[in-house]
Amino acid sequence: MKFSDLIRLVINNLNRRKARVGLTAIGVVIGTGAVVILVSLAIGLQMNANEQLYGIGDLSQIYVMPAYGGEMFIAGPGMGGGGGGGGGEVDQDIKLLTNDAVQELRSIPGVTAAIPRDYMYAMTFITYRKLQGYSGVYGVGTNDLADFGYEAQQGTTALTRSTVVIGYMVAQNFMDPNLRPGQEIPPPPDLYDQQIQMTLLKYDDQGNEIRKNYSLRVAGILAESGSEADFSMYLPLELVKSMNEWSSGTRINYNKTGYNEVIVRVENADKTLEVRDQIIAMGFQANTMLDFVQGINNFYSILQVVLGGVGAIALLVAAIGIANTMAMSILERTREIGLMKAVGATNRDVLSLFLGEAAGIGFIGGLGGALVGWLLGQMLNVVAVVYLAQQAASQGGIPPSVAVYTPLWLPIFVLAFSTFIGMLSGLYPALRAANMIPVMALKYE
Amino acid sequence: MTSPLIQVSGLKRHYEMGGTLVRALDGVDLEIAAHTFTVVMGPSGSGKSSLLYLLGGLDRPTAGEITVNGERLDQMDENALALFRRKTMGFIFQSFNLVASMSALENVAFPMQFAGVPPSQRNEKSKTLLGQVGLADRSHHKPSELSGGQQQRVAVARALVNDPMLIFADEPTGNLDSQSGVTVMQMLSDLHKSGRTVLVVTHDPRMTRFATNKIFLLDGKVVSEAEYQSATLEPLLGNVGG
Numbered sequence: 292m293k294f295s296d297l298i299r300l301v302i303n304n305l306n307r308r309k310a311r312v313g314l315t316a317i318g319v320v321i322g323t324g325a326v327v328i329l330v331s332l333a334i335g336l337q338m339n340a341n342e343q344l345y346g347i348g349d350l351s352q353i354y355v356m357p358a359y360g361g362e363m364f365i366a367g368p369g370m371g372g373g374g375g376g377g378g379g380e381v382d383q384d385i386k387l388l389t390n391d392a393v394q395e396l397r398s399i400p401g402v403t404a405a406i407p408r409d410y411m412y413a414m415t416f417i418t419y420r421k422l423q424g425y426s427g428v429y430g431v432g433t434n435d436l437a438d439f440g441y442e443a444q445q446g447t448t449a450l451t452r453s454t455v456v457i458g459y460m461v462a463q464n465f466m467d468p469n470l471r472p473g474q475e476i477p478p479p480p481d482l483y484d485q486q487i488q489m490t491l492l493k494y495d496d497q498g499n500e501i502r503k504n505y506s507l508r509v510a511g512i513l514a515e516s517g518s519e520a521d522f523s524m525y526l527p528l529e530l531v532k533s534m535n536e537w538s539s540g541t542r543i544n545y546n547k548t549g550y551n552e553v554i555v556r557v558e559n560a561d562k563t564l565e566v567r568d569q570i571i572a573m574g575f576q577a578n579t580m581l582d583f584v585q586g587i588n589n590f591y592s593i594l595q596v597v598l599g600g601v602g603a604i605a606l607l608v609a610a611i612g613i614a615n616t617m618a619m620s621i622l623e624r625t626r627e628i629g630l631m632k633a634v635g636a637t638n639r640d641v642l643s644l645f646l647g648e649a650a651g652i653g654f655i656g657g658l659g660g661a662l663v664g665w666l667l668g669q670m671l672n673v674v675a676v677v678y679l680a681q682q683a684a685s686q687g688g689i690p691p692s693v694a695v696y697t698p699l700w701l702p703i704f705v706l707a708f709s710t711f712i713g714m715l716s717g718l719y720p721a722l723r724a725a726n727m728i729p730v731m732a733l734k735y736e
Numbered sequence: 737m738t739s740p741l742i743q744v745s746g747l748k749r750h751y752e753m754g755g756t757l758v759r760a761l762d763g764v765d766l767e768i769a770a771h772t773f774t775v776v777m778g779p780s781g782s783g784k785s786s787l788l789y790l791l792g793g794l795d796r797p798t799a800g801e802i803t804v805n806g807e808r809l810d811q812m813d814e815n816a817l818a819l820f821r822r823k824t825m826g827f828i829f830q831s832f833n834l835v836a837s838m839s840a841l842e843n844v845a846f847p848m849q850f851a852g853v854p855p856s857q858r859n860e861k862s863k864t865l866l867g868q869v870g871l872a873d874r875s876h877h878k879p880s881e882l883s884g885g886q887q888q889r890v891a892v893a894r895a896l897v898n899d900p901m902l903i904f905a906d907e908p909t910g911n912l913d914s915q916s917g918v919t920v921m922q923m924l925s926d927l928h929k930s931g932r933t934v935l936v937v938t939h940d941p942r943m944t945r946f947a948t949n950k951i952f953l954l955d956g957k958v959v960s961e962a963e964y965q966s967a968t969l970e971p972l973l974g975n976v977g978g
């Protein structure tokens with residue numbers, strides 16, 4: 292039997308039982324529609340989360356620290372105080388981030404840079420005219436922040452002893468301390484090319500306050516990165532070291548105490564995990580945002596499977612419907628099957644025909660389900676995006692661009708899957724039809 | 737002498753029914769020559785239909801050999817049987833067995849789909865055959881829109897569509913009024929005259945007029961005409977006598 296004839300016959304046979312085929316297909320529409328919409332929702336949520344996560348840290352950066360007694364340090368503002376550049380007692384067994392170690396890190400294949408970084412932990416006031424600012428201050432062992440992949444929105448990324456490069460959001464953290472409650476907050480200052488004052492404080496034995504002032508010109512403002520850099524100020528490592536030495540009153544020798552932190556850049560994010568593992572094998576602690584992002588992605592992958600599974604249960608019910616419809620139909624058409632065999636249809640012809648009909652129901656249902664699921668998803672999108680954007684507007688944050696996202700592969704997959712399910716459900720009835728003894732089928736009442 | 741078209745020896749067909757054995761056919765030997773018109777006669781339950789379906793390869797014998805056109809049907813697998821039926825046999829049934837959702841034309845063309853005949857050729861041939869059975873103007877009617885006699889003529893056309901050398905008919909006139917019955921008999925006779933071998937199971941004594949060959953069945957066995965006459969007439973005569 293030719294394939295074209297088979298298809299024609301399948302269509303004719305489905306066509307002559309429209310009502311029943313239609314009702315059975317509705318079951319499939321519900322099942323496949325549920326799969327499409329639920330998986331689309333999971334994908335939409337994931338995209339949303341990724342949008343929010345994007346730039347949470349350059350994914351090709353690895354934060355390397357000495358493996359302090361199992362304590363985990365998450366890189367970011369607020370850390371750094373712990374280890375202390377001048378910190379005296381360090382466990383003997385711990386491998387320190389000395390210059391040799393930094394050199395070792397640089398020699399790992401795929402590593403493009405290994406840059407020490409230290410946190411300025413002196414008590415500090417940062418002021419610009421009447422405004423007081425708050426910001427993390429980092430010293431970095433490079434004279435150009437471009438080594439971190441940072442780009443300047445204004446000015447330069449290069450560092451000198453008399454200038455500072457600040458993050459995108461730093462200006463917003465400059466406020467007038469004399470502002471009365473209720474008074475309108477003035478817009479953030481434009482700090483570019485302005486002098487800001489950094490005043491360090493310490494107390495002597497008698498409790499007298501000692502101040503030291505640094506006047507720094509803002510030589511560059513970094514482009515928004517969505518990471519900690521947005522809220523940080525960058526100085527040369529030597530300057531921060533001397534600030535910390537002044538504050539603690541002890542000399543710091545990085546070669547003896549090791550750096551607190553080294554930031555390793557990898558040539559591309561594909562290599563991040565591999566390099567991180569190598570660094571851990573060297574005896575350091577190494578963290579990357581990729582772990583975090585991957586964890587979240589794994590969560591959403593599981594969510595997709597779970598939601599898809601919920602839809603699949605509906606599809607299973609539909610499959611039973613198809614099996615039932617086919618079994619009924621084969622019972623009703625027993626004599627027709629006998630006739631087909633009498634006029635020369637092979638068992639395979641009969642099997643193909645009934646499998647084709649079952650697959651056809653799955654296909655029709657899948658087509659409807661893919662369409663319905665997609666349309667519902669689009670409708671939900673319009674409603675949800677408007678709602679979420681309002682939320683974002685009132686609470687701050689990045690408004691989501693999608694809530695439900697249906698990638699092209701999903702309806703195609705669902706269509707193929709429902710056709711396959713249809714065929715599978717029809718397998719047993721079709722086999723029974725194919726193996727009927729012709730004379731029994733012909734005599735069937 | 738050329739060997740006969742159909743040769744049967746030691747043919748048995750037994751059915752198990754609730755513990756009792758029904759011997760529908762119990763040791764049948766017969767030969768049917770090519771280009772004959774054979775009528776199988778026998779009382780109800782004597783095994784006529786069983787014999788016809790076995791010869792047509794639609795059923796499997798319990799024992800015995802069936803040779804058709806030099807090939808052993810009892811040794812063929814399902815697929816080979818299907819292909820054999822397709823090219824050598826046409827069937828006509830008492831209850832027509834037309835597909836209700838198909839027009840007369842589609843019903844006639846139906847077997848050609850499985851034979852892989854191209855659509856245009858199918859259409860052509862079906863039209864010609866419907867014309868030959870006098871139903872050219874009914875080709876788009878559904879079976880429900882045709883009389884019994886017309887439906888059986890559609891079935892005759894369908895049986896001819898693959899140009900079979902053998903035509904099997906199981907009580908083709910059983911559901912027809914006498915006039916339609918005669919028309920169908922005439923058609924079968926014409927098929928015989930055109931060189932086909934025809935085998936008809938029937939209760940209708942008028943069919944014997946067209947027959948070149950008669951087979952009598954009694955309780956699953958082939959008997960002579962004389963035996964058959966006495967066996968079927970005796971109870972009647974006995975009744976008359978009593």
Ligand SMILES: Nc1ncnc2c1ncn2[C@@H]1O[C@H](COP(=O)(O)OP(=O)(O)OP(=O)(O)O)[C@@H](O)[C@H]1O
Pocket residue numbers: 751752753758759760778779780781782783784785786787
């Ligand atoms: N599928 C079956 N299962 C059990 N017994 C059967 C089956 N088919 C036929 N028989 C029995 O076999 C015997 C012969 O049946 P068959 O149909 O060949 O008779 P027949 O000569 O064609 O009768 P009729 O003239 O009434 O059609 C009968 O006794 C019947 O009951």
Ligand SMILES: [Mg+2]
Pocket residue numbers: 784785786906
């Ligand atoms: Mg019979």
